[in-house]
Amino acid sequence: MPQTYLTTLTHFTHFLTAYIHTLLYLRSLYPRASFVTSRFHNTPVHQSRHPAVCDWIRDAVSAVRDELLSSSVSRIAIVIFSTDTGGKATGSTKIMERFMLDVSQFPVVEKGERNTEIEWEEGVDAEDGREKEKEKEKAPDADVDVNLSESFRAALITLTTRCSQLSPLPPNCSFNISMELKDEADIDPPIGHPRPWIPVQPSLQKTGRKGGVEKRDDEERTQGEDLGGLRVTPIRTVEAGVFRFETWVEEGRAKFELGTAKSSLASSGLGG
Template sequence: MISIDNYANLVTAFSDLLLVSIHVILYEREIYPASLFIAARKYNHPVRQARHPRVCQWIQDAVNACTEELLKCTVDLIAINILSPANKPLERFVFDVSAFPVVAPSDIHSPFVHIPAAAPNDTTSTPTIPDSQDPAAIPHIDIEEQLRAVLTKLSYASVKLGKLPAECTFSVSMELKNDSPAPEGNPPVWIAAEYQGPDKSRRQPSQRGAETNRTIPIRSLSLGAMALETWIEEAAGKQELMHS
């Protein structure tokens, strides 16, 4: 049963979507041979899942690292980056979570409170969702349908991207909110990317500063507190990079 009635459950629901989406992207973009994937189902929808233990563990570890930062409310977006054999950015699959609510660590398990537009401001410390749908009233089947649509759109949109060269790789990246502390760990899970500067758009195909040639919208979700935008970006000069 999928629930988004508090922040912890919202992050869990999104992390599950992110995990399955990475498998779908790797299959659709042929990062690994099709024989390394098995048929599975998620949200009552057929998907492909990598079956190599080390690949599955790497993906799970990456999603767990994202989840840890999401629970701190420090993340603006998460991206799956497709890189050429020469480590140049070709495509970026973006999950924009900047509209997720910001919740105090002590309140991540507190139920969201829905405040109608005409209601007075809530003065309690309970996480609130103004001018939005009551999360407790969103049927499980509706949440599942919306998440299923993201996976379906990812598969369809990949057809528009064309075939990639052999031996491409991928990475997972995060962009943090302004003034958010860098993730800590020993050994470090995340590698700091080059600072882009305030005059550059944060919506770029990779943290290496490649410019965007084309953007393909995937899905926009507005399910109570789960306000999510997803899209694909192609790097400028992708064709040249593919043939170089």
């Protein structure tokens, strides 16, 4: 199959889906017995067997794909957070880790060109429908450019290595998926009905964007305290042809504060 913008974007969303599932397994957000192990780009990956988790991830990745098509996305984040406040009903959310994918260098393709590629791909297999049936049966990692496939494989292997080097997460952690939009004046947040996206909490908000209305001197410009984390660990740069993205993990301030608090508690003899 010819490698087009749309087919390569589909390969990326398949990779992103496997990346998220495997990350949930490696960081033990759900019981490991609830995952099944398979192979993707010739390396082991893990997939949740819980229907609700699978549906949520599939819908989230689909929503990400829609925004990638509009060329408005700068970064994608899988955010792991904790709401466990030691029994205090504060309702605050503590950012533990953010697994980042910088897609700001993805190619920008006009809508008309994307439609042309779709029509051309459908016209290739017009013989009797048998080729289309074969396409339905193909694995998600089939027909991927060999260089891109090797890069995906390396990123998944490195993800496993990096996660093994991270300190354990506290109990009762959960996750979500967020996007950071490009810092351009003509890019607006994805709003409408239904709304698959909502604004992130203030600690993960960026400052105003370029080309926007300038703030007065008496208006303080702040940036979310959880952006960037306290420790950043590179994972992998994936590059094949015009497609290029970088991955890394940011460990949040709250994670280190939690570790310090536990150490202090243990040294005082008050721990479990």
